[in-house]
Structures are given as C-alpha cells and as structure tokens.
Amino acid sequence: MDYTNAIEINQIKKVYDGFTLGALSFTVPKGCVMGFVGQNGAGKSTTIKAILNVIKPNSGDIKVLGFDSVTEEKQYKDDIAVVFDSLPFHEGLNARKVDRILKSIYKKWNSEVFFHYLKRFNLPEKKKLGDFSKGMKMKFQIATALSHDAKLLIMDEATSGLDPVVRSEMLDVFMEYMQDEEHTILMSSHITSDLEKIADCVTFIHNGQLLLSGYKDEILENHGIIQCEEAYIKEIDEADIVSIRRNDFGASVMIKNRTQTGSKYAGAVVDSASLDDILLFYVRGLTGREWRI
Amino acid sequence: MIGLYKKDLYLSKKMLLIMISTFVLLLVFGILWRSAYDYGNLASFPPEDLEYGKRSSEKTFPFLIALLLGCESAFFTVNTIEMDIKSKFVMYAYSGPVSDQDKTKVKVYELLTAFVVCSLATVVYGLIFGILYGFSDVGIGILIGIGISVVINCMACISVPLAYKHKNAARAISTPVAVLIGGFYAIGIPEALFGAEDGLGRIISKLVAPITKAGGFKPWLSNNWVWIVPIILIVHVLFLAWAYFATLRQVKRRERICGAS
Known part of the structure; x- marks a missing residue:
C-alpha cells in the first residue's frame, strides 16, 4: 500500500x-x-x-x-x-x-x-x-x-x-x-x-x-517572545499576539507570524520561543489574552 | 494465537505445579487409604463394612481428583484474564495483529484443555487403582469423574465471559457457583419444608412427570451410560459454543475492557 x-x-x-x-x-x-x-x-x-x-x-x-x-x-x-x-x-x-x-x-x-x-x-x-x-x-x-x-x-x-x-x-x-x-x-x-x-x-x-x-522548525521560527515594558504592548499588532504574560517588571508577549512580522518590531528584542513556551502561551491565552505570574 | 496460548501457559506455571502436586498427593493418599483396608488398621473392620469401604474408596478417589483438578484448572483459565487486564497486556494485544476471534478461541481451547487434562487425570488415577485393586468399581468412579469435569468446565464456560465483563476472576467464578448453590437451595428448601409434593419440588415433579411416565428417563435409570455420555458431550459442546460467542461479545467491547480514557 x-x-x-x-x-x-x-x-x-x-x-x-x-x-x-x-x-x-x-x-x-x-x-x-x-x-x-x-x-x-x-x-x-x-x-x-x-x-x-x-x-x-x-x-x-x-x-x-x-x-x-x-x-x-x-x-x-x-x-x-x-x-x-x-x-x-x-x-x-x-x-x-x-x-x-x-x-x-x-x-x-x-x-x-x-x-x-x-x-x-x-x-x-x-x-x-x-x-x-x-x-x-x-x-x-x-x-x-x-x-x-x-x-x-x-x-x-x-x-x-x-x-x-x-x-x-x-x-x-x-x-x-x-x-x-x-x-x-x-x-x-x-x-x-x-x-x-x-x-x-x-x-x-x-x-x-x-x-x-x-513542522517543528516552522512553528519555532514563527513564534517569538517580546520582552517589553507595559507601554510597548500598545505598539504590538493585536492580530500577532498569542497571549501576554505580565510580571512586576513588565511583560512577555508571544507573537505569531514572526517571520513575516518581525520587521514591524525592529525596535524590540524578539527572543526565540521553545515548544514549552508556545504550549504555555497558547494554553493560557485560551482563558484570557493576558495573564500574570 | 499460539503466542497467547503460550503466554497463558507461562502464567499458569505455578497452578500447573499445584495441579501435579494435587494429583500425586491424592494418589498417594488414595493408595494408602485403600491399602489400609487390606493391610492397615481398617482391615479389622467387620467384613460387610470392609467390603463397603473398599468399594466406596475405589469409586470415590478417581472422581475426587477430577473435582480438585477441575476447580484448579477452571480458576487458572479465568485468572489469566484478570492478569491480562491488570498488566495492560490486553491493551497490548488489541494494538497487535491478533483478531478478537483468535483471542476468544484461545480461551475456549484452554477450557477444552482443562477438561481433557481433568478427564485424563481421572482415567489415569482409575487405571492405577484398577491395576492395584481390580477394575470392578473403578469404572463408575472414572465415569463420575468425567461427569464432574464436564460440570466444572461448563461453569468455567460461564465464568470466562464474566471475567471480561467484571475484570475480576473471583467475581466471575463466584457468580455461577452462587447460582448453582442457590439453585440447589431453591429446590432443596421447599423439599425440606414441605416434602416433594409441595413448593418447587412439586412444580419440578409435575414438569418432569410427562417424561418419566413416558419412560423418558428409563435408559438413565437402568444405568445405561451409553445414553448419558453423548448427552453430556452435547451439553458440554453447547456450553463451549456459548462460551465462545459470549466471550467474543465481551472481547469486542474493547473500550470497556481497556478503560474509558
């Protein structure tokens, strides 16, 4: 067969x-x-x-x-x-x-x-x-x-x-x-x-x-985490956000379509995301766009 | 299919050893008991009691072995199902290339093997007794032994699908045993309380009356076992067939056996 x-x-x-x-x-x-x-x-x-x-x-x-x-x-x-x-x-x-x-x-x-x-x-x-x-x-x-x-x-x-x-x-x-x-x-x-x-x-x-x-490589390439201050979140396109993790010092925003949208956020540092991060941000994003640790 | 058969054989190794030990111990005990009438303390019995004792022991011991081995073999057939479910082997078997029909056939072949082993054991036991003390009463003992093997095997036929259903060997075995004992009591209690003409005894007597009046039981009553053996075999085959279809029905309920999630 x-x-x-x-x-x-x-x-x-x-x-x-x-x-x-x-x-x-x-x-x-x-x-x-x-x-x-x-x-x-x-x-x-x-x-x-x-x-x-x-x-x-x-x-x-x-x-x-x-x-x-x-x-x-x-x-x-x-x-x-x-x-x-x-x-x-x-x-x-x-x-x-x-x-x-x-x-x-x-x-x-x-x-x-x-x-x-x-x-x-x-x-x-x-x-x-x-x-x-x-x-x-x-x-x-x-x-x-x-x-x-x-x-x-x-x-x-x-x-x-x-x-x-x-x-x-x-x-x-x-x-x-x-x-x-x-x-x-x-x-x-x-x-x-x-x-x-x-x-x-x-x-x-x-x-x-x-x-x-x-494909794993595509998924990893397409996702990234922007470590930024509260004020910068407004600069990020809603459609690119998976979810936002807030902490006392600022926020981590997971973005998708990183390869296409990466240039939009040239002023920010976009870190690579691991599979663990991707799972976490997607799962937490289901219950609300923003979450806090 | 042979693989599953081998697996059950390996799992039943201890039970097989117990069965062999039971056979040997009962043989030694039986010979000692019977020899005691010839050479031991029992030889001092009055002649009538002595003769009765000799004859009854020659009849009793060959079927006693079938009773003990039958119970042990029935237990191991049913017990392996519980072991398979507990060890998740049943899940492994479902994910392998063994069909549900083959899984079921293995169980029916095991039941048949248990019956053959018990019947052979009773025959061998009877032959040894026959060689040592003569064959006059041993034949009846062997016949009763084979009959007991059939009865226990038929009960095991009921237990096998129940073991898949309840996932518990003890519950699967106790159910038909309870029904059998309950049945005896259901008939026996009205008999004891009101006599054969009242209660269930009366109903059964009425049901059986047309057959007995027509002479339907005569071949049985005249000790003509030529009729009994094929009837027993037919009943046994019917039970085995029922065991196959009832077990197959349970085996097909994979989701229930392997857990819901």
Missing part, C-alpha cells in the same frame, strides 16, 4: 462524560517524527487509543499506513509497534519467554534483533520483568517494539519518568530507527525538550482541541 501520511486523522470526535475530544484533524507524514504535545488529560492517550482502534470515536475516521483503522485493522496491525507508559507484560515473565510469545504473534518478529537490543540495553534475559527498574522496563518495551520491523512506532508518554541519561539513550535509538525513510514515529509527551531534539513535526492539543500542528 502506497501512502504519503502514516496517520491521517479526519474530524474524529469522542464524547465522554465531562470530556470531549475533537473534532480533531491532523496528519503524520511518512518518514517523520511527530511530537504529540499536551498537558495531562489533554486527550493524547484517547487519540492514541482511537488510532489503535481500542476506542470507537463518535464520528470521524482514521487511516493508519493507508488503511482504515476500523474496517482494515488486520492489514496494518503487524506493521505498527506501540510503547506504553508502563510495561504491558506480566511481571512474572522474562525476556526469553516474551520472545517466544511474540514470535508467535508477529509475522516479522526477529529474535536476533530482539536479543541484540537486550544486549545493547544491558537487559538480562532470564530475570523476571517485575524485578526490572522503570528505565529497564521502558528499554525492554522499546526492544520489543523495534524487533518486528514495524513501519510506525507509536509511543504514549514513553520517556516520562525516565532519567535524562536513559532518555538520551532512547532518543539515539529512535534516531537510528528513523534512518529508514519508511519509518514514522508518533510520540506523545509532555516533556518538550525531548521532542525539540528529535521531532520533525509537532501537534499541540489542549482539552481535546487542536491548538497547533505543523
């Missing part, structure tokens, strides 16, 4: 008591690392569950690797790998047993690759998974995810709770995985520093609604 987008989410909506996801639309291009960013409870896991066809959206449709996620589920499930925030294997099992189990589940399971990753991550083959540390469990999940030649790797808060050394090690592994242009990663996280390192595209969601989706 030829496809340009590894994932196409089209107007999906899921209504729960007290929470509504969507209508949400975005795409994850093939060969791209998509960072899926949002606060806890923003709807990231719900979206991932919808992609995996574990929950049924009230409306909308999803295509995964070119196949409909509901009606053609069988055709793509062998080609995707999922990493959850906690280990989905029984704690009494060990790596050898998991290899034997998954060998019979995935058509393209490669024991050699699996044991290669175990060795690389210094994971014991006979030790019970229950005795693994949190970092070891995450490494183990990643080893299983990368051992059946999956074209799409979906990670739900996979690096949360890991120390910086292990996170960096994992990011290196993902970089290697992305050497194959057929491979795609959707990585949900609220640790944006990881995504700034490896993501090509970023999608922000908040309270089940899409805030922003696009």
